[in-house]
Amino acid sequence: MDFNGPNDVVAALRSADYLADERIGQVVFLANRLDKPVLVEGPAGVGKTELAKAMAAVTGRALIRLQCYEGLDEAKALYEWNYKKQLLRIQADVDHDWDSISHDIFSEEFLLTRPLLEAIRSTEPVVLLIDEVDRVEVETEALLLEILSDFQVSIPELGTMTANTQPLVFLTSNNTRELSEALKRRCLFLHIDYPDAAREQEILNARVPGLSEHLAAQVAKVARSIRSLDLKKAPSISETIDWARTLIALSVEEVDEAVLGDTLHVLLKYQADIEKAAKELTSSPRV
Amino acid sequence: MLGVITGFVDELRASGVPVSMVEAIDAMRAVETIDIGQRVALRETLRATLVKNLRHERAFDTAFDVYFSTVPFPSDPDDRFESPSGGDPGESSGTQAGGGDGERDQQAIFDALLAALAGMDGEALRRSVREAVDRLAGMEPGRPVGGTYYLYRTLRRLDMARLEAELLEALAGDEELTELENRLLREEVQALIEQLRQEIQDEIRRRLVADRGREAVAKTLRRPLIEDIDLMHATTNDLADMEAAIGPLTRKLAARLARRRKRRAGRLDFRRTVRKSLATGGVPADPQFRHPRPHRPEVWLLCDISGSMATFSRFTLQFTHAMATHFSKLRSFAFVDTIDEVTDFFGPGIDFGSAVSRITTEAEVVWLDGHSDYGNSLETFYARYGSQLTPRTTVIITGDARNNYRPARDSVLGDVAKASRALVWLNPEPMAYWDTGDSAMSSYGRHCTSVHEVRTLRQLEDFVETLTLPVGRLPQKA
Numbered sequence: 043m044d045f046n047g048p049n050d051v052v053a054a055l056r057s058a059d060y061l062a063d064e065r066i067g068q069v070v071f072l073a074n075r076l077d078k079p080v081l082v083e084g085p086a087g088v089g090k091t092e093l094a095k096a097m098a099a100v101t102g103r104a105l106i107r108l109q110c111y112e113g114l115d116e117a118k119a120l121y122e123w124n125y126k127k128q129l130l131r132i133q134a135d136v137d138h139d140w141d142s143i144s145h146d147i148f149s150e151e152f153l154l155t156r157p158l159l160e161a162i163r164s165t166e167p168v169v170l171l172i173d174e175v176d177r178v179e180v181e182t183e184a185l186l187l188e189i190l191s192d193f194q195v196s197i198p199e200l201g202t203m204t205a206n207t208q209p210l211v212f213l214t215s216n217n218t219r220e221l222s223e224a225l226k227r228r229c230l231f232l233h234i235d236y237p238d239a240a241r242e243q244e245i246l247n248a249r250v251p252g253l254s255e256h257l258a259a260q261v262a263k264v265a266r267s268i269r270s271l272d273l274k275k276a277p278s279i280s281e282t283i284d285w286a287r288t289l290i291a292l293s294v295e296e297v298d299e300a301v302l303g304d305t306l307h308v309l310l311k312y313q314a315d316i317e318k319a320a321k322e323l324t325s326s327p328r329v
Numbered sequence: 330m331l332g333v334i335t336g337f338v339d340e341l342r343a344s345g346v347p348v349s350m351v352e353a354i355d356a357m358r359a360v361e362t363i364d365i366g367q368r369v370a371l372r373e374t375l376r377a378t379l380v381k382n383l384r385h386e387r388a389f390d391t392a393f394d395v396y397f398s399t400v401p402f403p404s405d406p407d408d409r410f411e412s413p414s415g416g417d418p419g420e421s422s423g424t425q426a427g428g429g430d431g432e433r434d435q436q437a438i439f440d441a442l443l444a445a446l447a448g449m450d451g452e453a454l455r456r457s458v459r460e461a462v463d464r465l466a467g468m469e470p471g472r473p474v475g476g477t478y479y480l481y482r483t484l485r486r487l488d489m490a491r492l493e494a495e496l497l498e499a500l501a502g503d504e505e506l507t508e509l510e511n512r513l514l515r516e517e518v519q520a521l522i523e524q525l526r527q528e529i530q531d532e533i534r535r536r537l538v539a540d541r542g543r544e545a546v547a548k549t550l551r552r553p554l555i556e557d558i559d560l561m562h563a564t565t566n567d568l569a570d571m572e573a574a575i576g577p578l579t580r581k582l583a584a585r586l587a588r589r590r591k592r593r594a595g596r597l598d599f600r601r602t603v604r605k606s607l608a609t610g611g612v613p614a615d616p617q618f619r620h621p622r623p624h625r626p627e628v629w630l631l632c633d634i635s636g637s638m639a640t641f642s643r644f645t646l647q648f649t650h651a652m653a654t655h656f657s658k659l660r661s662f663a664f665v666d667t668i669d670e671v672t673d674f675f676g677p678g679i680d681f682g683s684a685v686s687r688i689t690t691e692a693e694v695v696w697l698d699g700h701s702d703y704g705n706s707l708e709t710f711y712a713r714y715g716s717q718l719t720p721r722t723t724v725i726i727t728g729d730a731r732n733n734y735r736p737a738r739d740s741v742l743g744d745v746a747k748a749s750r751a752l753v754w755l756n757p758e759p760m761a762y763w764d765t766g767d768s769a770m771s772s773y774g775r776h777c778t779s780v781h782e783v784r785t786l787r788q789l790e791d792f793v794e795t796l797t798l799p800v801g802r803l804p805q806k807a
Contacts, residue, residue: 047363048370068363068373075362078355083383217383219577226381227351233383239520263513270516272682299509323509 045071060089060096061237061245069232070097079190079211081175081229086216087278088234091173094212098169103210106164107171108157110178119185120195122154148199158186159195159203167207175225176215183222186213190228237279239266245279250286260297261286268309268319277309285309299324330365331357337396338379340547344392345554346385352378366403384555384574395547398535434464435486443492446521447499458528461487466533470540476533476550483529493522556786560641560757568643571786572681575651578786582793583626583655627658627721629749631710633728634694635665635701641757645727646688648789650681665694666702668710701731703769704738711741718748727755727783730763730770737769742776751778755792759784 045051048067051074055062062070070093073080082090098105108119116122128147135143155163161170172186189195190213193205213229215221237245242262246253253261265282277285285308294301303324310316338353356378363370372393380389438461445454462468465486466479497518506514538546555570563571601617609615630649634642649661653675660672669692674684688694696705718724724745746752754777756763756770763770774780781792 048373064369065373065376068370069377072359072362072374072377076355076359080377081381217577219580223347223349223381227349229381230377231381232377233386239517260513263517264509267513267516297509298507302509323512 045074047071054100055093055096056248058096058099059248060092061241061248062093063237063241066093066232066234069230073210073230076230077193077208079213079229080232081213081215081221081226082232082234083215083217084234085236085276085278087280088236089279090212090214090234091171093234094169094171094214097210097212101167101169101210104164104166104168105171106157106161106168106209107173109173110175112177112179114178114182116185118156119158119182120156121159121197122156123148123199124152124154128152150200153197153200158189161209161211162189162193162195162203162205164209165206168209170209170211172211172213174216175213176218176221180222183225187224187228190225236266236269236276239263242266242279242282246283246286249283250290252290253286254295257289257295257297258286261289264297264302264323265309267323271319271322273310273315273318274312275310275315281309330360333396333400334360334375336543337375337392340392340396340544341379341389343547344388344551345557346380346388348379352381368397368402371397371402384570388552388554391550391552392547394531394534395538395550396543398531399538399543438464439487439492442487442525443495443499446492446496446525449521454525454528458525458532462529462532462536468533468536468540476530476537476546479533479537480526480530483533484526489522492525493518496521556790558786559784560644560786561784563640563644568640568647571644572647572651574786575648578790578793579648579651579655582652582796626656626723627719628652628656628660629718629722629724630659630661631668631706631724631726631728632661632663633665633701633703633726634663634688635699637701637731638729638757641727641729643685645755646685647681650675650684662710662714663688663692663694664703664706664710665696665699666705667694667696668706668713669693670714700733701728702735703728703730703732703773704736704741707745708738708741711745715744715748718745720748720750722749724749724752725755726753726773726777727757729756729758729768730754730773731767732769734767737772739769739772739776742773746776746778752776753778753796754780755783755789756780757784758782 045054048064048071051071052062052064052067055067055070069080072078082093084090094107095105097103131147131152132143153159157170161168175183175186190211193208194202196202213225236242239259239262242265243255243258246258246261247255250258261282265277265285269276285305288305288308289297289301292301292305303320306316306319310319334357335353338348338356341348356375359374359378360371363374365371375393376386376389380386438457441457442454442461444450445457462479462483466483468479497514500518501514534546534550555567555574558567558571596619598617598619602613602615605615605617606613630645630652632642632645632649634646646663649659653659653661653672659675660670661675662668663671671688671692674687674692696702742752754770754774758768760782762768763774770780781788783789783792
């Protein structure tokens with residue numbers, strides 16, 4: 043699917059209930075045009091992963107996801123030889139000479155594809171999501187470089203495999219560590235921050251059915267207010283959505299101090315944060 | 330356009346943002362695919378291709394404003410570059426008279442801004458801002474200033490406090506507000522005021538660029554990147570920005586300290602070796618070893634929190650606070666002229682502000698007069714805690730080593746170094762100032778495993794990057 047401009051992207055994403063701002067629209071549009079991966083960075087819970095999912099939904103592509111973690115290696119990310127099958131193959135035909143067997147067992151039939159290779163080999167265009175890339179060690183990052191710049195994977199026994207179709211690649215990072223320059227250079231950079239009150243209100247309206255305009259506005263404003271405090275973990279968008287749902291379940295029409303005090307634990311997950319927010323928001327105002 | 334973009338890339342590089350050749354080419358290619366009639370589109374395209382680090386966005390925004398504020402875009406409102414004609418015709422005829430009407434003029438601008446802000450009408454706001462800058466900033470062509478002066482001048486003459494108060498009133502309506510609503514409303518107003526400030530600043534910048542040219546303005550506006558700001562003179566805002574950068578850094582330090590040279594393995598595992606030897610007919614061909622125990626680094630941080638180090642110590646405490654989440658075995662100590670342990674103030678879940686206030690009120694760091702006394706602090710430290718140092722402990726001391734001409738008593742530091750795995754000193758002063766005046770850096774330094782100048786975040790990064798600790802000091806019998 044080709045987009046004509048950033049506004050196209052924003053409109054398409056909106057149809058998947060993902061409300062993108064100008065910046066997101068522009069970068070995704072560029073990624074699509076230039077066939078470059080996008081490195082999405084930002085605090086937890088602002089919709090980084092959601093963006094990739096929404097793009098998959100919008101373009102009708104399959105989403106291939108590689109969840110990164112400490113200790114991720116080639117065998118889990120790229121490919122692995124199915125050695126059990128190889129052993130069987132060798133045992134199954136003892137009559138053949140070694141040359142033909144060794145040639146045979148390093149063929150595609152015995153290759154176990156892992157997410158990255160799968161994305162490369164897919165005949166249909168896909169969306170490849172490499173989630174929380176900051177969790178892998180710096181050394182492992184190098185695995186990604188070839189695929190990100192040339193969309194190809196080199197397998198010593200088979201040669202180089204080039205992508206059949208151009209995948210749309212998203213990498214997400216919570217910025218817990220600095221990614222290497224080499225990786226960043228290959229990507230477009232997109233920083234998503236908490237939305238402003240107006241956009242958050244829109245998101246709430248789109249995501250939470252049955253939420254009144256008035257309540258959505260209040261929820262968005264309270265969320266902004268809480269985020270301005272110095273907290274261990276500021277409430278994410280998903281948490282404000284949860285909070286809005288909670289308010290509906292409790293059939294609250296109006297957020298007041300009592301309601302806020304009772305439901306703060308939906309927004310905040312640390313006791314110290316809850317106490318702080320309760321103190322700031324529900325006691326006498328600062329002048 | 331090509332010329333402007335290369336100039337823009339140069340400016341980014343000049344302000345310290347690392348833009349590689351590839352990225353510059355990417356930016357050019359990207360610009361070809363977009364509708365460059367759109368200001369936002371161009372900005373976001375350049376941002377996505379040229380800036381790969383959140384910390385550099387501020388520099389990018391400033392540079393973009395300067396380089397493209399005078400380039401007309403079809404997407405801009407038509408009257409962006411017209412000089413305002415002087416408000417409503419009816420009004421301007423009155424202002425021609427001069428002197429006495431200045432008041433009334435100011436009032437008109439004030440009202441227009443208030444209405445635009447209250448109605449959240451961006452278009453009207455921009456128009457009023459242009460007029461405000463026109464009338465109130467008193468800009469003089471050719472003066473080599475960065476615009477801050479004009480900004481404050483405009484803001485002062487606008488009477489922002491009154492504007493804020495009236496805006497609050499206008500938005501509040503007649504109803505009685507609860508405290509929560511009150512708070513939310515105040516924040517709303519603050520956001521609007523901030524928007525106004527931004528608009529005024531943009532407008533002033535635009536005029537400066539038109540007057541003096543891009544390069545000249547860019548040069549006056551260039552500010553050091555957050556990683557290059559001198560820690561001794563950082564502002565509170567800078568420190569807040571740095572805090573975000575410290576997190577990833579401490580994680581890296583944690584990884585560095587935990588790393589030890591790869592040894593083959595642990596001790597011989599006799600049982601498994603014999604078991605394995607059965608496969609080779611009882612010949613222990615493949616000796617098995619125990620897994621080496623993972624290395625748990627113990628870090629002790631000693632921070633000078635005396636007055637002369639105020640800004641830096643706030644930074645080191647931030648650093649300590651961030652470290653505390655990564656090392657279970659972190660112990661921290663604060664000293665001025667004597668030392669006290671402050672580990673407990675940094676427990677998990679305790680926020681930084683309250684930790685600092687507890688340290689300043691509860692920790693006993695002052696002994697005589699509250700001037701730095703490294704000698705006494707270190708001696709007290711060694712006497713009180715020295716017996717708990719182990720060959721796994723890394724001791725990090727942060728301070729300027731300015732001893733107020735008191736005896737250095739540095740031999741005790743040698744004892745500390747002997748009892749620990751490594752002793753590292755981080756000094757926030759430029760290396761050229763070490764050993765001048767009352768600085769006793771070299772007497773202390775000679776006992777340390779290494780001494781580093783850490784004036785900026787970048788240097789701290791370098792320190793973490795290159796940190797290699799002696800492995801020879803691991804537990805071994807003499």
